[in-house]
Amino acid sequence: MARRLLTALSALSLSVGTIAQEWPYLTYKTAPFQPPQLNITTSGAPQAPGYLFIGPRGNQAAGTAALIYDQDGNLVYQGPEEVTSNFKVQKLFGRDVITFWAGDMMSIGYGYGTVHFLDNTYKEIYTVNLNGPFTSPNGTAMPSYIDLHESKVTNRNTLLVTAYNVTQQDLSAIGGPTDGWMLDGQFYEIDIPTNKILFKWSALENIADIPFNGSHQGLGKSGSSQEDPWDAYHINAITETNEGYMVSLRHFWSGYYLYKNGTIKWQIDGQNGGDFNLGTGNNFSWQHDIRVDNETSQGLVLTMFNNANTPTDEGQPTTGLSMALDLVNWSVTNLKTLADPSDEIHSVSQGSYQPLDNSVGHVVMDYGSIAKVKEYDAAGNTIMRAQFGPDNDVASYRGYKSQWVGTPFWQPAVVVENNTVYMSWNGATEYDNWAVYGAQAESASNKTLLSTVARTGFESSTTLNQLTEYIQVVARKGTTNLASSNITSTQ
Numbered sequence: 274m275a276r277r278l279l280t281a282l283s284a285l286s287l288s289v290g291t292i293a294q295e296w297p298y299l300t301y302k303t304a305p306f307q308p309p310q311l312n313i314t315t316s317g318a319p320q321a322p323g324y325l326f327i328g329p330r331g332n333q334a335a336g337t338a339a340l341i342y343d344q345d346g347n348l349v350y351q352g353p354e355e356v357t358s359n360f361k362v363q364k365l366f367g368r369d370v371i372t373f374w375a376g377d378m379m380s381i382g383y384g385y386g387t388v389h390f391l392d393n394t395y396k397e398i399y400t401v402n403l404n405g406p407f408t409s410p411n412g413t414a415m416p417s418y419i420d421l422h423e424s425k426v427t428n429r430n431t432l433l434v435t436a437y438n439v440t441q442q443d444l445s446a447i448g449g450p451t452d453g454w455m456l457d458g459q460f461y462e463i464d465i466p467t468n469k470i471l472f473k474w475s476a477l478e479n480i481a482d483i484p485f486n487g488s489h490q491g492l493g494k495s496g497s498s499q500e501d502p503w504d505a506y507h508i509n510a511i512t513e514t515n516e517g518y519m520v521s522l523r524h525f526w527s528g529y530y531l532y533k534n535g536t537i538k539w540q541i542d543g544q545n546g547g548d549f550n551l552g553t554g555n556n557f558s559w560q561h562d563i564r565v566d567n568e569t570s571q572g573l574v575l576t577m578f579n580n581a582n583t584p585t586d587e588g589q590p591t592t593g594l595s596m597a598l599d600l601v602n603w604s605v606t607n608l609k610t611l612a613d614p615s616d617e618i619h620s621v622s623q624g625s626y627q628p629l630d631n632s633v634g635h636v637v638m639d640y641g642s643i644a645k646v647k648e649y650d651a652a653g654n655t656i657m658r659a660q661f662g663p664d665n666d667v668a669s670y671r672g673y674k675s676q677w678v679g680t681p682f683w684q685p686a687v688v689v690e691n692n693t694v695y696m697s698w699n700g701a702t703e704y705d706n707w708a709v710y711g712a713q714a715e716s717a718s719n720k721t722l723l724s725t726v727a728r729t730g731f732e733s734s735t736t737l738n739q740l741t742e743y744i745q746v747v748a749r750k751g752t753t754n755l756a757s758s759n760i761t762s763t764q
């Protein structure tokens with residue numbers, strides 16, 4: 274395998290050094306945001322309806338935040354400047370909510386943070402933290418030990434999260450020190466309102482079924498100190514299944530199906546099949562986002578983002594995989610291998626595979642360390658390409674397309690510069706025009722309608738012939754008022 278030169282780029286943390294000044298960004302009068310411009314191209318079949326949800330970070334001056342864009346590349350929502358992951362819409366207690374992880378990311382690609390739940394007004398309704406006797410590389414206690422890789426709400430309204438624990442371990446089986454250091458890969462099922470731990474699983478506690486020699490992550494220089502633990506497993510996706518859980522261990526090129534008690538029922542290994550006869554077209558490596566679909570006692574569909582590359586080794590082009598696993602004769606049948614021949618990608622880390630339920634057969638893939646999102650139609654054609662940064666310079670851990678109705682609890686913003694009125698309502702999806710009112714006083718009850726303006730993306734503007742002393746703008750759907758700005762002095 275060819276050696277890749279990716280200096281200062283570790284698996285997940287793209288350290289902020291030189292700014293990616295080549296990449297254009299958007300600016301506004303009414304908000305201090307600088308999100309990356311989304312370069313969108315489309316072809317073929319119509320796209321599925323929905324907005325793009327990404328969380329870019331890396332070598333960019335600003336715009337490290339949870340971002341929603343529409344299909345024309347207009348910003349719809351920007352959250353606070355912070356490192357996020359898994360920004361998406363999920364169902365909780367029957368309602369659509371926004372969920373995302375925010376926190377600190379470590380250099381070898383895991384993190385310590387919190388999972389946030391926002392309702393459709395963007396009010397934080399739940400905040401999930403994880404505490405316990407965890408060890409961090411420098412021994413400092415962290416406010417919460419939820420890792421960035423997973424924030425899945427289950428169909429029983431609980432939360433599945435991953436956690437990485439630094440622990441001392443005999444690594445002589447793989448040529449390391451007997452008093453070595455490594456990262457255990459754990460996951461937790463948590464009750465969302467109370468943060469109570471309902472279930473805990475540890476890869477290290479299953480060492481008999483997941484022996485160290487199955488790891489494709491060489492020790493290298495790691496493993497001899499607490500500060501530099503060996504990342505044996507790299508746990509990165511958890512899904513609930515009919516009989517328990519499905520776990521993805523990137524460094525084992527494997528998915529593990531667990532019973533509810535955590536015992537491994539079967540393993541699918543991307544190289545040798547594990548408990549399956551892999552057949553052709555189904556091998557995978559360094560994967561992310563393993564999911565289970567259409568599960569019965571006889572079989573299931575497994576989907577994943579098959580990186581097939583690491584920061585140090587270039588492999589085959591990255592693909593999206595969908596495979597039927599037969600649980601009677603333990604065979605695997607390839608259903609889809611998604612790739613875009615006109616723009617071949619080698620994604621060395623991160624990434625996601627999202628089957629869209631509102632457009633059957635469509636799949637959205639976020640390419641992780643490559644700042645691109647693509648939509649494939651049911652026949653596997655690429656029908657949408659969106660880029661938000663230079664290759665290997667800006668990343669989004671995962672990226673999604675979702676329908677979403679947002680009616681923020683905050684007011685619209687208005688800025689008047691000379692005779693031009695600028696207005697926006699961060700996060701609002703439902704308004705389509707603005708009414709601009711003039712008033713003589715802040716408390717005026719006799720406002721005058723000066724202008725109506727069609728919505729143009731995130732921010733709209735209109736130039737007035739004559740300014741009144743005060744201005745108020747109202748976001749409307751047709752002629753229905755949705756929300757008003759303050760009455761603002763134009764002085």
Ligand SMILES: *[C@@H]1O[C@H](CO)[C@@H](O)[C@H](O)[C@H]1NC(C)=O
Nearest residue numbers: 295296297310312313314660
């Ligand atoms: C955006 O995409 C177009 C068409 O593919 C390309 O010509 C242009 O260079 C891209 N812009 C950036 C900033 O990459």
Ligand SMILES: *[C@@H]1O[C@H](CO)[C@@H](O)[C@H](O)[C@H]1NC(C)=O
Nearest residue numbers: 377378379409410411412413
């Ligand atoms: C230890 O590491 C954490 C996470 O990177 C960091 O926030 C903290 O400042 C470090 N503490 C010390 C004492 O270096």
Ligand SMILES: *[C@@H]1O[C@H](CO)[C@@H](O)[C@H](O)[C@H]1NC(C)=O
Nearest residue numbers: 405406407408438439440441
């Ligand atoms: C983390 O590892 C330490 C050291 O082995 C151990 O004492 C602790 O119980 C572990 N924490 C969890 C949550 O498993």
Ligand SMILES: *[C@@H]1O[C@H](CO)[C@@H](O)[C@H](O)[C@H]1NC(C)=O
Nearest residue numbers: 446480481483484485486487
């Ligand atoms: C890995 O170790 C296990 C037991 O620890 C052993 O049974 C197995 O043969 C080893 N596999 C390889 C490929 O060395």
Ligand SMILES: *[C@@H]1O[C@H](CO)[C@@H](O)[C@H](O)[C@H]1NC(C)=O
Nearest residue numbers: 516532533534535536537538
């Ligand atoms: C876990 O559950 C499975 C299925 O019920 C059972 O076969 C297995 O023995 C259990 N493992 C333990 C450790 O109890």
Ligand SMILES: *[C@@H]1O[C@H](CO)[C@@H](O)[C@H](O)[C@H]1NC(C)=O
Nearest residue numbers: 543556557558579581588589
């Ligand atoms: C799958 O197997 C083929 C043939 O052995 C190999 O060329 C390819 O690199 C493998 N792909 C992955 C993702 O492991």
Ligand SMILES: *[C@@H]1O[C@H](CO)[C@@H](O)[C@H](O)[C@H]1NC(C)=O
Nearest residue numbers: 566567574576595628633634
């Ligand atoms: C699950 O089954 C439904 C109905 O047959 C099908 O439309 C859908 O594509 C399947 N999901 C996957 C991921 O294959």
Ligand SMILES: *[C@@H]1O[C@H](CO)[C@@H](O)[C@H](O)[C@H]1NC(C)=O
Nearest residue numbers: 550599601602603604605606
């Ligand atoms: C296993 O079952 C699948 C689906 O029923 C079938 O397509 C395949 O040929 C079978 N494979 C073997 C090896 O029997």
Ligand SMILES: *[C@@H]1O[C@H](CO)[C@@H](O)[C@H](O)[C@H]1NC(C)=O
Nearest residue numbers: 302688689690691692693736
């Ligand atoms: C506003 O008008 C003044 C005076 O005409 C001019 O100097 C200034 O550049 C204008 N500002 C903007 C932002 O257009």
Ligand SMILES: *[C@@H]1O[C@H](CO)[C@@H](O)[C@H](O)[C@H]1NC(C)=O
Nearest residue numbers: 712713714717718719720721
């Ligand atoms: C609006 O009210 C102000 C203060 O009450 C008054 O001076 C002004 O004449 C009124 N304007 C109109 C158009 O009624």
Ligand SMILES: *[C@@H]1O[C@H](CO)[C@@H](O)[C@H](O)[C@H]1NC(C)=O
Nearest residue numbers: 683684685686687758759760
């Ligand atoms: C509107 O006015 C209130 C009260 O003065 C203030 O607290 C709030 O920040 C203002 N809202 C905006 C969007 O400026």
